[in-house]
Amino acid sequence: MAPIITLTAVTLLARLTGHLGADPLDQWQTSLRIGLAAMFLLTGTVHFAHKFRHDMIRMIPENLPAPAALVTITGILEIAGAAGLLIPTTAPTAAICLALLLAAMFPANVSAARRNIPLAGKPATPLGIRTAEQILFIALAILAAL
Template identity: 40%
Template sequence: MRPAAPRENLTRRLFRLLLALIYLIAGIAHIKSPAGFLQITPDWVPLPEQVILLTGVAEIAGAIGLLIPRARYAAGIGLALYALCVYPANINHALNNIAIGGVTASWLYHGPRLAFQPVFIWWALIAGGVINWPFGKKQGPVCPK
């Protein structure tokens, strides 16, 4: 008989559900309306249209993975790496003041967005049960495999 899984922290569950919703919405936006994402994609990214499509697919897959206990750990790692990989597009957007839909954003938008990217990485790791900080000591994956 399999031992009972440790009781999951309500805060972690809410973090996971909110992050899954954010990534699901973002993934749909990448697929449905790629123009703005293409504008901020750095010039050195090969095949930008395909990359934007694949980032949307990755966001949706990660969101779904966070909701499946057996996939949660891998989804957390995948979304953390994803957030790291898209950071150059956010930096490009900010430093080059790229207008999306004819509108440029101020540093009141770019500053917090750039500062929050490491939080998204941490959030994905927390939501996936990869890390426990600040919720307690690491004892292995939070959900059973």
């Protein structure tokens, strides 16, 4: 839930700031990129937080090698993608790369839901909700790229 709240709140705050006179933020796409950047900074950072890391490693499908390395790599890519979204010349490429990363990480979400793996002590999110969130995030990343 925190990623959706972060995405929504930061996007709306950026848009409001643009509406109030900050001309660079006076576009939905720019505000969306900022909101996505905040969300990916949050989700990328938790890959390294002690409270979340162990559970995230457990989310990796059992047939994939080096789950800890995969969690580290995806965390780094999310943070790098967040930075890329904030630079106008790299934002479209970063947004597409993040959409592809979300698609690549979806099997971990399926694995976590099917194996009922909690995250930081909270119950596992059901697969239907995870799927809807992933589709939403991918669609918004694509919109941010256009």
